[in-house]
Amino acid sequence: MVTNQQIAQSFSNENLELIILPTEKCNFRCTYCYEDFSIGKMKEPIIRATEYLLQNRLKSLKSLSISWFGGEPLLALDIVLRINNFINNEISKNNYEIDFKSSMTTNGYFLNLENAIKLFEANVKSYQISLDGDKDFHNKTRIKANGTGTFDRIWNNLIQIRESEMDIEILLRLHINEDNYESCFDFIKKLKSELLFDSRFKLLIKAIGKYGGKNDHLINPLSKEEEQELANYIFEHKVQDENQNICYASKPNSFVIRADGNINKCTVALNNPINNIGKLVGSGSMEINTDLAKLWSLGFFNNDKDYLECPMSKIPELVKKADSQQAFGSMAGSVVKSSFVLLSKFVLS
Incomplete structure (x- = not known):
């Protein structure tokens, strides 16, 4: 059962969860893998935009979670260390009181002791x-x-x-x-x-x-x-x-930043247009299709356990009938608008 505290944490602007793909290339070819490896290493403008985003958001955060994903993130170890150390330095020099945690999903091939120590020092633990x-x-x-x-x-x-x-x-x-x-x-x-x-x-x-x-x-x-x-x-x-009540993709304050700057909700359905909810721009702002983003969190309102655990598997039938993402956005907006007004009142009360 989802608690009021979990709901509040998932909607709070004081909490931010980012899953960052520093590269979408991989040194493995697992036989069951769903990724196509078409996008390479994150380029400098996207790295800087990610740093600007974090610099702007750190001022108002109490909790920050950075999860490294891929591809294989250790193929871009330099980017992982750069961004994590950027966060550490910003927190230190501004005396921010932030609970900063960082994790990584890796195939383990390059996680030798030397790299593990470097990552530990950058707060990947x-x-x-x-x-x-x-x-x-x-x-x-x-x-x-x-x-x-x-x-x-x-x-x-x-x-x-x-x-x-x-x-x-x-x-x-x-x-x-x-x-x-x-x-x-x-x-x-x-x-x-x-x-x-x-x-x-x-x-x-x-x-x-x-x-x-x-x-x-x-x-x-x-x-x-x-x-x-x-x-x-x-x-x-x-x-x-595995025992989770709420998938990260259901949380309104959780985002996937891909190596090309696109913003997703889910790390599995990477190429599904429903999953592409926006773009990270050079200033560090996230341009989000809010109607599309809201649909991922609808499980909080309809109290559907399966929806909260995997929203991608429960996207309403209207998505399948939409001719385009734009058409879907307007349809979804009319469906979920009243739901989120009520949900916002519930969370803030």
């Missing part, structure tokens, strides 16, 4: 890294662009970090499908014995689905029986599972 099971299975699906395996490099990086004293958190996202299902339980035991005994490491088990990529036809999802068996295992062994 939380990571999500995906594994597709043991070496044999992982190296079939999470492969480099040249087709070679990646497991050993990632595992060695994780062991290096485990042996360090850095105060960071690493969420290991274990992908499960029909192909690696039988072996995943032995691999979980390996994770427990070599990493999870360290409180800095956590485990998230995720059944792989079809996310709209060109290789969806190659994915073998779990059967209903296997999903239930896996759920029972998670419960019995107290293994962490």
Whole structure:
């Protein structure tokens, strides 16, 4: 159940969540990936615009979350360090009292100890890294662009970090499908014995689905029986599972800044026009299609749990019938306008 506090935090102008894609290129070609890697590294005008945006907003913030995504964000490590250190310097020189947290979703290939230390010093202290099971299975699906395996490099990086004293958190996202299902339980035991005994490491088990990529036809999802068996295992062994009430995309104060300056709400449906809600301009302002943006947060008003957990999967039927994004904007505006007037009154009361 969504609490009043969660609603207030999601709508407050004193909180800002940015998911930044410093590059949309990747050194991996995971067989189930939905991205097309058509946009490269963030260029200087977009970097400066991001800094201007942050400089303007920091004055009124109490909480700032910067999450680094991609592509593979460590292919643009220089941009990550530059922007995070810009934030740190602005907070320090202006004596802002801001709770600034920064995290990264990375494939882990370049997260060696040297880079982890640089990122730690820039305030990146939380990571999500995906594994597709043991070496044999992982190296079939999470492969480099040249087709070679990646497991050993990632595992060695994780062991290096485990042996360090850095105060960071690493969420290991274990992908499960029909192909690696039988072996995943032995691999979980390996994770427990070599990493999870360290409180800095956590485990998230995720059944792989079809996310709209060109290789969806190659994915073998779990059967209903296997999903239930896996759920029972998670419960019995107290293994962490994905459990979120509100998707970041539902929150009005959460935005995705792409490498080309486009502003999205969701990191999955990157090329869906419904997801493109605006543009970051040179001055640091965000030009937002407010009607489109409002629709992503409609779950707060209609109290639809599924809508809040994944608004992209619950966009109303009128979106499908719209001939264009402009037509959709006017239609959506008439549908949600009264809803958000009421919701705003509720949040502020």
